[in-house]
Amino acid sequence: MxxxxxxxxxxxxxxxxxxxxxxxxxxxxxxxxxxxxxxxEPVAPQPVEIPIVTEPDPEPVTLPEPTPEPEEVLPPDPAPMPEPIPEPEPEPIDISDAAVKTAIVGLAEMPTVARFLVDEDLLRRFVVFTENLANEELATNHHLLRAPENSFRVYRQAGKEWIDSSSYQRYSGYVNAIDSIEAEDLLDLYEVYKPTINEIFAEIGNPDDDFDYRLVDAIDHLLDTPEIPVPVEVYTDSVMYKYRIDQIEDLSAPQKQLLRTGPENMRVLKAKLREIKALLEQ
Structure with a gap:
């Protein structure tokens, strides 16, 4: 080896x-x-038994586990902005004749208003009637109120014909019903239906005009109606009765119609018209 x-x-x-x-x-x-x-003399040496020492296997060294690095703490996500709650859409205005009539009757203290009002095309009739009235004309086919049940009456005295007081009384129920409606409530209702009223007015009137101004013009024309003493003399030309006094007959058709309601009724109507005008001009 x-x-x-x-x-x-x-x-x-x-x-x-x-x-x-x-x-x-x-x-x-x-x-x-x-x-x-x-x-x-040297002594023979005894054999010495030397123990065999075995070193134990070294214990395994356990290395400390590395300290984990702290996790990065991120700031919390910002809370989402709440979505704005949409405002509820306003309910559409009911412009049917039944709804308009019910609204008007609801303002009056006298339920007889329902009997006097027509049943169809109320808003259009109002716009057309007002526009004609502002032009000093009478829209006979667009009345808002039904004609009185009793007929116009006259009496004869000293060979002349005079308006009978019963002819004025035919309008007392209408006037009392209108007078029972507060002007403020009437204007509030007018504002509710004003968008529809403006649409109708744009179809029949001058688009450059404001309907409020036309309404004031119509009111002013009625307020200009003169008050005349009674009894009032009339005559007939076989077709209709006319005023004997030319200054009265020369008035516009709307003004003569207002005169036919009688002095007392006319004063009540004028007072209500002045209240409405004052509110419109505020």
Whole structure:
């Protein structure tokens, strides 16, 4: 066996390292005894049993676990902005004749208003009647009120014909019903239906005009109606009665119609018209 082979075997067996170490220790003891200069007879050395010490396998070293890096704390997401609550859409205005009539009757203290009002096309009739009235004309086909049940009456005296007071009384029920409606309530109702009224007015009137102004013009024309003393003389031309006094007959058709309601009724109607005008001009 070569030296190389020997070195290779030693390196391969751990027990060889222990035997070599024991042999070196024995040799050193022998040398120490021989060269100590002792005069006594040397005693043969007893073999010394050297225990074989095996080093325990090193305990595995447990490396401390690395301290985890603190997680990055992100700021909380901003709370989402609440979506705006949409405002409820206003309910459409009921412009049917039944609804308009019910609304008007609801304002009056006298339920007889329902009996006097027509049943169809109320808003259009109002617009057309007002526009004609502002033009000092009478829209006979667009009346808002039904004609009185009693007929126009006259009486004869001294060979002349005079308007009978019963002819004025035919309108008392209408006037009292209108007077029972507060002007403020009437204007509030007018504002409710004003968008529809403006649409109708745009169809029949001057689009550059404001209906409020036309309404004031119509009211002013009625307020300009003169008050005349009674009894009032009339005559007939076989078709209709006319005023005997030319200054009265020359008045416009709306003004003459207002005169036919009688002096007392006309004063009540004028007072209501002045209240409405004052509110419109505020």
């Amino acid at each position: 070569t030296d190389n082979d020997s070195s290779q075997n030693v390196s391969k067996s751990p027990m060889v390292h222990v035997a070599i170490a024991a042999g070196v220790i024995i040799l050193l003891l022998v040398v120490y005894m021989v060269f100590s200069g002792s005069d006594e």
